[in-house]
Amino acid sequence: MPERDVLLVVLTVGVASVLMRVGGFLAASALPSRGALPRLLRLAPGNLFIAFATAGVLEAGWPALAGCVAAVAAMARTDREWAALGAGFAVTALAAALG
Amino acid sequence: MRIPRAASPAWTAFRRGFVAALPFIVSNGVGGIVMGVAYRGVGLDALAALAFSVVVYSATAQAVTLGLWAAPPPLAAMALACVATNARYLVMGAHLRQLFAEVPRRVMLPILLLLADASWLMTVAEAERGRRHAAYLLGAGIPMAIGWVGGTALGHALPLTPRGPLAVAAAFLPLAFVVALLPTQWRGRRSLLPWTVAAAVAIGVAATLGPSWAMLIGGAAGTAISALRGDDA
Numbered sequence: 001m002p003e004r005d006v007l008l009v010v011l012t013v014g015v016a017s018v019l020m021r022v023g024g025f026l027a028a029s030a031l032p033s034r035g036a037l038p039r040l041l042r043l044a045p046g047n048l049f050i051a052f053a054t055a056g057v058l059e060a061g062w063p064a065l066a067g068c069v070a071a072v073a074a075m076a077r078t079d080r081e082w083a084a085l086g087a088g089f090a091v092t093a094l095a096a097a098l099g
Numbered sequence: 100m101r102i103p104r105a106a107s108p109a110w111t112a113f114r115r116g117f118v119a120a121l122p123f124i125v126s127n128g129v130g131g132i133v134m135g136v137a138y139r140g141v142g143l144d145a146l147a148a149l150a151f152s153v154v155v156y157s158a159t160a161q162a163v164t165l166g167l168w169a170a171p172p173p174l175a176a177m178a179l180a181c182v183a184t185n186a187r188y189l190v191m192g193a194h195l196r197q198l199f200a201e202v203p204r205r206v207m208l209p210i211l212l213l214l215a216d217a218s219w220l221m222t223v224a225e226a227e228r229g230r231r232h233a234a235y236l237l238g239a240g241i242p243m244a245i246g247w248v249g250g251t252a253l254g255h256a257l258p259l260t261p262r263g264p265l266a267v268a269a270a271f272l273p274l275a276f277v278v279a280l281l282p283t284q285w286r287g288r289r290s291l292l293p294w295t296v297a298a299a300v301a302i303g304v305a306a307t308l309g310p311s312w313a314m315l316i317g318g319a320a321g322t323a324i325s326a327l328r329g330d331d332a
Contacts, residue, residue, distance in 0.1 A: 009177060045187065048297075048321075050298055060274065075283075093268035
């Protein structure tokens, strides 16, 4: 990807990230603490993650699926992100080597 | 005889947060190393990799952005994905406003640039113990940022040029970041239907509109099912 495009991505995603970090503090009086909006914000992450994972596996094939299963199992067992990343990496590499 | 000066409450709170968060230098560092390796894998130079981790400073947003990596970059989808995955910060920020209503914005806003899930949780827990101070949030945020940014630099600098199966596994890493979060979001059988809908819609969208929109539209569909059913987190 050209450098200009990389810079655009950093700035775009960076601005979005900063707005999320400071937005809640700045707009606290406008944000309801109860009701539909906070409930949607709590419900959204799991659904977004599973949709992202599904599309990613569809694109990357069965080694990625095997890696996902290993990462989820390791995270569920250890509650350690590094363990999940390591298990996912190892199993994906193994599955790719097996063809 | 010298009379020792008492440390200011802000310094004490900062130091307490900093010390409590020191283990995150290692845990965030490992994640950062993985992200650095992934950035190197897509051909980013060291400066761009560091810029990502400093400016965006969000494992989820950075992993999702890498998952959507394409030329030309789908900027709208990337920004929306970042907003969707980081929207929880809005709730955290609103809660922090209630905790630190008296702290001026010029002090609080720079501290919020280092806001992370763990530092927010630690600060809320500290406030519940009767030790409410914004300096604690800053102190806790610094080791986490050092771990993440330092890890990214280290991972990018590692002399790794994955080939064959290792290259496949390296390309899997951004996906692994997000997948590792799934168990934290699983709410038992209640999650089954919305997650199935989210996955099915994502497959349909990936096949028609492309993978850039699969997460957003699939995630929205699953969230709608949960909300309509009356679920609450």
